[in-house]
Amino acid sequence: MTDTPSKRLSGASSALPTRRQALKTLAAGAGAAATMPLWSRYAGAQSAEPIRIGFGKHATGIGAAYGRWYERTSVAALAKINAEGGINGRQVELVTEDDGTDPKRAAEVLEKFASQSKCDIAFGTLFSHVVIGAAPRAAELKLPYFVVSEGHHVASGMLNRWTLQPGITDVKSQVTAMAPFLTNTLGKKVTMIYPDYGFGYDHRDNLTPAITAAGGEVVAQIAIPPTETSFTKYFPKIPRDTEVIYHVMVGPAVLTFVKEMGEFFGPSRPEIFGFIDSLEAVDLSSPGLEFLEGTYFWEGMPRYLQDDAPDYVKAYRDAVGIDANGASTSDGADVSTAAHMFGCWETLHIIKAGMEAADYKSTDDRQALIEAVEAMTDMPAGPDHPQGAKRFNGKTHQVFGPQYISKVTDGKLVVAETVDYEDTLYPDEVDYTTMSF
């Protein structure tokens, strides 16, 4: 971009006689060239400059499988939004940076978005420790930060006014929605297995009271370090009278975990209920997973194309590029993170709706954008919200949506029960709207 104009200018200056003059013109030319991209392309039409959305991608580190699909979903969503005319008539551009699934790096990435790459907003982070580590920086930078994390840290009041989670439900509502099914259908005595950090604690702290309220009992809580690679040694801690195993694991060793659980129990397993996080991006037909047949999973959105899927779900799946098994259409072994990545699609559509409601023009309107999103409530199911009808709570910055319980049938996940968002609500724990910007 800087090449062409400087060449042209230096060519013009060669007509001038003195060397000093030539140098001066050259310097001016270089200066002009440096500012060129800013004014030449959009001369006279400031508002035609694209809206830039900074996307903190877990490209490396333990979240890498999620990061890849989060990016694919976001790119697909923006292609749709741009094809439909962009936001306020402006095209939208994704500025992707690797945050290494690392809180420190993620905070630096936010800074880069705000000061260096001139992004309007930041978006995309998933892993809870990364969100919790980076969100304070977003508030300092006064940068709207749309996370797709499903952690309870947004609605718990731990974060700030600049951080919102409008595209994916949080663990507390998910867990609350699962407890009645667990105790009514599977069994009363529940043993929990969860990762030993924030995300796992969200499950521990919310499931235990929910199970008690539903008339059951949590008989054991087994925390496993997220970096663990061998799991058999933990399973003897499962009490003998357990009727239901509740498992939720994350990270690269999830397949080992589920496999070794099958080997541990052999033919006499209790009922098993897992969060799909334990097998997100993992093929259910992987060797060693046969024993999962007949077990249940929570899914944020069904991985396998269901028979009764509406057209807008099919359109969403086609746009992202996943087949009927939830794997990439170009590589059947590349299984998606279907239960989470829809959150990127929906968040980007909410950003569009928010920017249009706030008549967003420049970074000066960031506060108006937050206020516009806070004012949102019901979001009907459709092309913008393929996961289902939702309600956003502007006070807690958290959305509530449907939850799916699927049963492994013939090696595929088939939705057995759907919990509507009304049954996942819980009392507010914070009112961000009373906080200052």
Added chain:
Amino acid sequence: MEFGPYLLLACLEGAVLAAVLALMASGLSLVFGVMRVVNVAHGEFYMLGAVMAWVVTSVLGGGAVINFVAALILAPLIVGALAVLADVTILKRLSYDPERTIVATIGLLYIIQQLALMGYGPEARPVAPPFNSRIALPWVEWGEGGIGLYFPWGLSTTSYKLFVIVAAVVLLAALRLFMTRSRAGLIMRATQADGEMATAFGIPVERVYALVFGAGAALAALAGVLIVPIQQAHYLMGGDALLLSFIVVIIGGLGSLAGTVVAAVLIGMSDGIISVFFTPTLAKIIATLLVALVLVFRPQGLFGVRER
């Protein structure tokens, strides 16, 4: 679960870890012993072994047994060849200077890791074991009629895990025989004892170095192939394995094969048992404490020989 069966289960799990660790750490120890190079990229060769096992399996597409045997042969060869290449193009240029090779192998670590991420991807991918049947283990019990056998709930292992333990023992025995009985082993030990003198006696020291570096990487790759049907191949799997290998090698004595094996069993078993009965964090604390104690009271390691 009762104490007895629980302990047996912990020991079995510990033994699998010890077996893999012993193989991997012996590679690290061999490289340090002969070349005096601290190979920080050793964990990545382990990862490459696992990744190559997946590649071989998916390219070949035969039965699980054929695939696995092919991976067991091909993956260490490929990784070994890569390591030889790294030795010739990088380490040799640094004249095997101990400090500079550390920095160089750190660089190598990142290059291999990123290439794996770019080429293989961020997923953990499984490889089917050649055989894998669940074996329920019996336990003795004092019944009314004396000693009786029964099968406690959950006390089981798999045939493949037992195979890993046996395979590691056989491979380590073969390595020991190779080092002590073969001519190539003699040359390696001669180079280890005194590189300059070996050169004077016409031993092509640089070629020996290249082969030793390749062999060390191949051992790590072999450990990777053995573990991949239990765990999965993932581009970050080398980190923890490297740390444990260093712990083992420091406790056992850098360059001592016997020490490495003893330390691997010690660390593997204690990790298995302590993390079952207490917490995994305590197991790591104790292992690190052990390293500190060894470094203070016996810097050459349990089986190491003092520098001359």
